[in-house]
Amino acid sequence: MIVGAGPAGCVAATVLARAGVRVRLLDRTTFPRHKLCGDTLNPGTLGVLRRLGLARSAEASGLAVHGMIVTGEGGVSVDGRYPRGLHGRSLSRRDLDWSLLQQSIGAGAVFEPGVTVRGALVDAARVAGVTVGGNGSARPIPARVTIAADGRHSTVAFGLGLARHPPHPRRWAVGAYFEQMRGARAAGEMHIRRGRYIGLSPLPNGLTNVCVVVPAGAAGAELRDPRRMLADALASDPMLRERSAEARQVTDPLVLGPLAVEVPCPGLVPEGLLLAGDAGGFVDPMTGDGLRFAIRGGELAGMAALQALEHGWSGVQARFASMRQREFSAKWRFNRVLRSLVASPTLVGAASTGARFAPGAVRRLIARAGDCDLA
Numbered sequence: 001m002i003v004g005a006g007p008a009g010c011v012a013a014t015v016l017a018r019a020g021v022r023v024r025l026l027d028r029t030t031f032p033r034h035k036l037c038g039d040t041l042n043p044g045t046l047g048v049l050r051r052l053g054l055a056r057s058a059e060a061s062g063l064a065v066h067g068m069i070v071t072g073e074g075g076v077s078v079d080g081r082y083p084r085g086l087h088g089r090s091l092s093r094r095d096l097d098w099s100l101l102q103q104s105i106g107a108g109a110v111f112e113p114g115v116t117v118r119g120a121l122v123d124a125a126r127v128a129g130v131t132v133g134g135n136g137s138a139r140p141i142p143a144r145v146t147i148a149a150d151g152r153h154s155t156v157a158f159g160l161g162l163a164r165h166p167p168h169p170r171r172w173a174v175g176a177y178f179e180q181m182r183g184a185r186a187a188g189e190m191h192i193r194r195g196r197y198i199g200l201s202p203l204p205n206g207l208t209n210v211c212v213v214v215p216a217g218a219a220g221a222e223l224r225d226p227r228r229m230l231a232d233a234l235a236s237d238p239m240l241r242e243r244s245a246e247a248r249q250v251t252d253p254l255v256l257g258p259l260a261v262e263v264p265c266p267g268l269v270p271e272g273l274l275l276a277g278d279a280g281g282f283v284d285p286m287t288g289d290g291l292r293f294a295i296r297g298g299e300l301a302g303m304a305a306l307q308a309l310e311h312g313w314s315g316v317q318a319r320f321a322s323m324r325q326r327e328f329s330a331k332w333r334f335n336r337v338l339r340s341l342v343a344s345p346t347l348v349g350a351a352s353t354g355a356r357f358a359p360g361a362v363r364r365l366i367a368r369a370g371d372c373d374l375a
């Protein structure tokens with residue numbers, strides 16, 4: 001049983017279905033659907049999809065992204081290309097997730113759209129499936145293995161008391177698509193400003209994805225009118241004002257928050273359950289690699305589920321937790337350092353000087369941010 005047909009759920013479903021397991025994939029929405037995201041697959045994430053044989057659609061319809069542009073206040077700017085000619089891809093999550101879902105159905109998973117999971121079915125301290133449906137019509141669906149891939153505000157993980165929104169950082173994101181943004185290059189852009197940042201990604205068909213991330217305090221007042229907030233963020237920014245003078249917002253803004261989720265004690269996840277993707281924790285979209293954790297995390301959850309089905313649960317949770325730790329912890333640490341670096345205008349300024357005098361160091365930073373070792 002897989003809850004959530006985002007990238008983590010679809011990849012787990014594909015891994016299991018390919019191994020001959022009967023997979024039910026539930027999602028509360030119907031697909032294709034929108035999802036608020038920066039829409040960029042970094043080179044490493046694309047590499048993981050390629051290895052899994054799932055990259056065809058992203059390669060065919062996504063725009064090549066050759067690096068990252070990071071700017072700070074006072075006009076400082078770092079323009080970094082991925083090494084060895086590597087590139088990522090940008091495409092809307094509507095298209096990416098739809099293609100991953102179709103591939104999991106093609107592999108044999110049974111997809112059930114419009115099914116809302118209300119919580120885990122717990123039997124003798126182990127998860128034995130899920131409960132679905134509305135008030136009065138709730139029904140249990142038993143399963144030998146349940147993978148919660150139901151995103152940042154996971155009903156399953158929050159319901160079992162495994163996940164929470166930590167007090168820090170507390171940020172909200174607002175995003176929409178724009179037409180006629182000028183000066184777009186084949187790169188993701190991150191414009192760091194006092195207390196907030198604006199991410200831009202070029203998309204196919206001349207669209208630009210614009211996301212603004214603000215702290216909780218600012219969020220209350222500004223989020224009442226998210227459309228205006230996005231327009232104001234662009235119009236009041238000295239580096240984006242001119243570029244956005246003719247820009248037109250062509251989709252309704254989506255709002256998400258609080259963004260950060262943590263699972264403080266992964267060791268407490270009960271038998272019968274595995275957490276994948278954002279349901280297992282999410283910090284901040286600034287580093288643009290949530291999809292790497294979701295896609296590789298979905299693959300690891302699929303592999304752990306196979307072990308549990310073949311040999312029982314003994315040691316499975318511990319091995320799954322230590323695999324995630326081994327694969328992700330160095331990047332989590334790197335992301336923490338990068339986030340505190342870009343939070344300081346002085347350090348962004350220093351990085352901009354560094355880009356001129358020590359381009360090798362900046363290239364290494366960009367390569368690491370883009371997970372280029374996995375490409």
Ligand SMILES: Cc1cc2nc3c(=O)[nH]c(=O)nc-3n(C[C@H](O)[C@H](O)[C@H](O)COP(=O)(O)OP(=O)(O)OC[C@H]3O[C@@H](n4cnc5c(N)ncnc54)[C@H](O)[C@@H]3O)c2cc1C
Nearest residue numbers: 004006007008028038040117150151277278285289290291
């Ligand atoms: C503003 C922003 C920008 C980002 N930009 C990038 C970027 O450019 N690159 C990058 O790599 N990452 C980025 N990320 C991170 C990335 O979006 C996430 O890490 C990724 O979507 C996680 O995938 P997932 O499959 O875990 O969850 P999701 O994609 O959230 O999928 C979860 C699915 O579960 C379903 N669901 C939820 N609850 C239930 C329920 N109760 N019952 C049934 N179904 C349910 C939902 O409908 C959804 O389809 C960004 C995130 C944000 C917030």
